[in-house]
Amino acid sequence: MSRLRLESAGVVVETTDGPLEVLAPTTLDLVEDRVALVGPNGSGKSTIARLLNGLVEATTGRVLLDDLDVARHGREVRRRVGFVFTDPAAQLVMPTAAEDVALSLRRTHRDKAVRRRVAEDVLAAHGLAGLGDRSVHALSGGQRQLLALAGVLATDPDVLVADEPTTLLDLANARRVGDLLLGLRQQLVLVTHDLDLAARCDRALLVDGGRVVADGAAGEVVAHYRATA
Numbered sequence: 001m002s003r004l005r006l007e008s009a010g011v012v013v014e015t016t017d018g019p020l021e022v023l024a025p026t027t028l029d030l031v032e033d034r035v036a037l038v039g040p041n042g043s044g045k046s047t048i049a050r051l052l053n054g055l056v057e058a059t060t061g062r063v064l065l066d067d068l069d070v071a072r073h074g075r076e077v078r079r080r081v082g083f084v085f086t087d088p089a090a091q092l093v094m095p096t097a098a099e100d101v102a103l104s105l106r107r108t109h110r111d112k113a114v115r116r117r118v119a120e121d122v123l124a125a126h127g128l129a130g131l132g133d134r135s136v137h138a139l140s141g142g143q144r145q146l147l148a149l150a151g152v153l154a155t156d157p158d159v160l161v162a163d164e165p166t167t168l169l170d171l172a173n174a175r176r177v178g179d180l181l182l183g184l185r186q187q188l189v190l191v192t193h194d195l196d197l198a199a200r201c202d203r204a205l206l207v208d209g210g211r212v213v214a215d216g217a218a219g220e221v222v223a224h225y226r227a228t229a
């Protein structure tokens, strides 16, 4: 199991009104299999998630994957830490669904025909059977989100960071993706407003105002959030 660590990692961004602290210096060791980040809109959850694979750089402190400093080994860290965006358009780059998954398989499957076959299997495993030749633009929002998740998992990362991966999904697909995420062999760091899903994780962090204000067993942290929100 990989160990993700924030060491006094904080983020200050420049705005037209001057510097804005979006994450106060924060120290965390994330070693549990399933870690949820919950909290109000704009509290800093995505900022923490994005620090974990270098999409956002810490302006103070540092972020580590095992012994790798994310700021210095971004490429290696991004290979090992897959990231699923809230908006699938941010990561779907190929014209069709099967080509998009096949692109993710390049590192693990060298042969193009094999890649294409495996891509169809990956699609089927994520409820997208028969949609391989469909333009990614002609998929529904929920299908695109499933495809984005399938594509990231096809890269076989050690850790999956998912930023609100169930937001666009209907009830059945939200359940399906929730169960899939909680059943992964990979470590999962999940940003979510689905508190039932968060409560099923091992640990939850409640983020508010750019700070982690509660941290512990997911059920307890979620109950505290429900009671205080």
Ligand SMILES: Nc1ncnc2c1ncn2[C@@H]1O[C@H](COP(=O)(O)OP(=O)(O)OP(=O)(O)O)[C@@H](O)[C@H]1O
Residues within 6 Å of the ligand: 013, 014, 015, 020, 022, 039, 040, 041, 042, 043, 044, 045, 046, 047, 048
């Ligand atoms: N580059 C930036 N420039 C200005 N403000 C930023 C920047 N990045 C983040 N912020 C602000 O920092 C705060 C935290 O953002 P973040 O996306 O981490 O919140 P969040 O908890 O994930 O919110 P949500 O639940 O709405 O997705 C927000 O107020 C956001 O507007």
